[in-house]
Amino acid sequence: MIEVSHLTKIYGNDSVKTVALKDVSFEIKKGEFVAIMGPSGSGKSTLMHLLGALDIASSGSYFLDEKDVSQLTDDELSEIRNKKIGFVFQVFNLLPRATALKNVSLPLAYAGVNKRERIKRAKKALISVGLADKFENRPNQLSGGEIQRVAIARALVTNPSVILADEPTGNLDTKSGDEVMKLIEDLNKKGHTIIVVTHDPEIAKYAKRIINLKDGEVVVGGF
Amino acid sequence: MGRWWWVDFEETFSTSFEALTLNKTRTVLAVLGIVVGIAAVIALMTLGKGSQKAVASQIESLGSNLLTVMPGAQMAEGIRGQVGSMTTLTYEDAKAITNSSRITSVEAVSAELDRRAQVVAGRNNTNTRVTGVMAPYAQIRKIEMESGNFISQNDLDSQAKVAVLGPQVVTDLFSEGADAVGESIRINKLAFRVIGVTKAKGGTGFFSQDDIIFIPLTTAQKQVFGQDYVGSISLAAKTEKLMDQARNEVGYFLLARHKISDPAQADFSISSQEDIISTMTQVTSTFTALLSGIAAISLLVGGIGIMNIMLVSVIERTREIGLRKALGAKKKDIILQFLTESVILTAAGGLLGVIFGTLISLFLVRMISVPWVFSSPSYFLAFGVSAVIGIVFGFYPAYKASNLSPIEGLRYE
Numbered sequence: 186m187i188e189v190s191h192l193t194k195i196y197g198n199d200s201v202k203t204v205a206l207k208d209v210s211f212e213i214k215k216g217e218f219v220a221i222m223g224p225s226g227s228g229k230s231t232l233m234h235l236l237g238a239l240d241i242a243s244s245g246s247y248f249l250d251e252k253d254v255s256q257l258t259d260d261e262l263s264e265i266r267n268k269k270i271g272f273v274f275q276v277f278n279l280l281p282r283a284t285a286l287k288n289v290s291l292p293l294a295y296a297g298v299n300k301r302e303r304i305k306r307a308k309k310a311l312i313s314v315g316l317a318d319k320f321e322n323r324p325n326q327l328s329g330g331e332i333q334r335v336a337i338a339r340a341l342v343t344n345p346s347v348i349l350a351d352e353p354t355g356n357l358d359t360k361s362g363d364e365v366m367k368l369i370e371d372l373n374k375k376g377h378t379i380i381v382v383t384h385d386p387e388i389a390k391y392a393k394r395i396i397n398l399k400d401g402e403v404v405v406g407g408f
Numbered sequence: 409m410g411r412w413w414w415v416d417f418e419e420t421f422s423t424s425f426e427a428l429t430l431n432k433t434r435t436v437l438a439v440l441g442i443v444v445g446i447a448a449v450i451a452l453m454t455l456g457k458g459s460q461k462a463v464a465s466q467i468e469s470l471g472s473n474l475l476t477v478m479p480g481a482q483m484a485e486g487i488r489g490q491v492g493s494m495t496t497l498t499y500e501d502a503k504a505i506t507n508s509s510r511i512t513s514v515e516a517v518s519a520e521l522d523r524r525a526q527v528v529a530g531r532n533n534t535n536t537r538v539t540g541v542m543a544p545y546a547q548i549r550k551i552e553m554e555s556g557n558f559i560s561q562n563d564l565d566s567q568a569k570v571a572v573l574g575p576q577v578v579t580d581l582f583s584e585g586a587d588a589v590g591e592s593i594r595i596n597k598l599a600f601r602v603i604g605v606t607k608a609k610g611g612t613g614f615f616s617q618d619d620i621i622f623i624p625l626t627t628a629q630k631q632v633f634g635q636d637y638v639g640s641i642s643l644a645a646k647t648e649k650l651m652d653q654a655r656n657e658v659g660y661f662l663l664a665r666h667k668i669s670d671p672a673q674a675d676f677s678i679s680s681q682e683d684i685i686s687t688m689t690q691v692t693s694t695f696t697a698l699l700s701g702i703a704a705i706s707l708l709v710g711g712i713g714i715m716n717i718m719l720v721s722v723i724e725r726t727r728e729i730g731l732r733k734a735l736g737a738k739k740k741d742i743i744l745q746f747l748t749e750s751v752i753l754t755a756a757g758g759l760l761g762v763i764f765g766t767l768i769s770l771f772l773v774r775m776i777s778v779p780w781v782f783s784s785p786s787y788f789l790a791f792g793v794s795a796v797i798g799i800v801f802g803f804y805p806a807y808k809a810s811n812l813s814p815i816e817g818l819r820y821e
Contacts, residue, residue: 260738267736278731295736
């Protein structure tokens with residue numbers, strides 16, 4: 186379902202070049218739970234940006250559901266992100282002034298779903314992460330673990346092809362971190378494809394396969 | 409499911425509203441420029457329309473079938489004689505028009521000579537318009553008497569030193585509403601007996617029909633001002649329909665009397681009240697346009713203020729914009745989001761401006777006593793302009809926001 190081949194990302198101009206990702210190739214099948222690991226500077230953030238359709242590659246190809254998304258325009262990337270990718274960020278990234286329900290329904294608004302349907306689906310997603318009683322709470326009325334669960338509900342609500350979690354427990358205490366990882370594990374058991382980007386081996390243990398990055402190259406676990 | 413061209417109006421609108429209410433002081437300050445600009449435009453346009461109407465109605469009140477013969481050449485090739493050299497019309501001209509059997513369309517004729525003079529009564533004095541007139545003047549100008557009588561033909565024939573006062577002069581020289589008939593006044597040191605007081609007609613400044621003294625034309629010419637000519641001749645046509653005929657009859661009669669064969673060389677001009685109104689209207693609308701132009705500049709400055717605030721807002725919300733883009737917002741979604749915000753700002757400013765402008769104009773028309781004229785086009789214009797300003801000056805910040813990369817947005821602290 187995800188097919189990355191010879192993916193390379195170079196930052197900077199001709200005089201100052203930084204190769205962030207060098208000729209990376211791997212495949213992730215539907216329903217897999219993969220961790221992308223590596224120390225800082227290993228290129229895992231760059232890889233996550235490319236997998237998340239937040240950025241385009243310098244060369245190589247990235248097929249997501251049989252569609253090459255390595256070289257698309259801004260608006261085309263927006264649409265891919267909206268329909269096929271669910272993000273869970275380390276720093277949560279919820280709209281601070283909006284309720285949980287509104288935060289979760291935001292991707293649906295950009296997908297053009299009507300309001301009644303949006304609310305219905307957002308409620309369903311919040312219930313599935315165990316926040317049935319927090320629909321109208323704003324982020325400042327929620328705990329860290331709850332906020333990250335709202336973010337997971339938001340990632341789920343569009344029923345994406347892949348859920349991309351970037352250090353999802355990085356800002357959480359151990360207990361709520363475990364809860365969040367269990368929730369992600371549950372989602373994988375229900376059939377969702379999950380990619381977790383992390384430097385923490387404890388987190389990577391939840392995954393069924395690990396892709397190790399070092400200096401922009403895949404070390405173990407690729408093809 | 410089809411993708412809407414616009415995310416969701418309600419969603420966009422409520423988000424904009426939230427963003428604007430977050431920093432209320434800044435929002436109010438941003439809008440202030442627009443409020444002042446629109447208020448100024450509305451106040452000035454209303455005032456301009458009001459004074460136009462005031463001028464028109466004052467001229468109209470002098471009589472709608474009135475023609476005025478003025479001395480001096482027609483405006484031939486842009487050259488016109490000096491004011492002081494306009495000595496082409498005389499009392500005899502007026503009498504000849506009155507007595508001519510060929511002129512059938514004219515009902516009444518009066519020649520006038522008009523100067524400002526110092527007038528004294530007892531210990532009071534005033535500077536006012538002293539107008540030498542003929543007896544039919546009252547009929548032509550629709551002057552009604554409060555008390556006493558108007559100037560008669562006898563007064564003209566005998567060069568009587570009698571005067572008819574306007575109510576404002578009575579107030580200035582005696583007291584408001586006093587019966588001045590029989591009193592004595594001095595005009596340029598000559599003693600006059602007051603024989604009548606006219607009813608108030610209203611009007612201010614140049615057009616005042618109340619701050620005026622009427623004396624017999626012959627007295628004015630021979631004894632007060634020492635002039636042989638007259639300032640103008642007023643004619644009342646029998647009906648409004650006969651205006652053109654009257655203009656022609658009198659025109660050719662005077663040409664013949666002045667022994668001029670080519671009408672283009674005429675040493676006088678005849679104008680109707682409508683001609684004068686259109687000239688005055690032109691003057692006031694030029695003036696209004698000028699003032700509105702100045703007000704428009706303040707709108708421009710207001711627009712720049714909006715742009716400034718929107719740019720700051722874009723930078724502050726870099727993170728939010730990045731997140732929205734990461735979640736699937738396209739450029740047009742972001743552009744519309746920010747444009748909605750700036751249009752809400754300027755439209756609200758426009759609305760407040762219209763309200764303040766109306767209040768200011770209501771206050772000003774009272775101060776300078778012109779009628780308050782409601783002109784819906786200027787309201788729609790002002791409101792429309794403020795919305796357009798929101799789009800024009802909001803576009804650059806919105807465009808800038810839409811081009812933010814989601815990665816940079818999410819990284820921004």
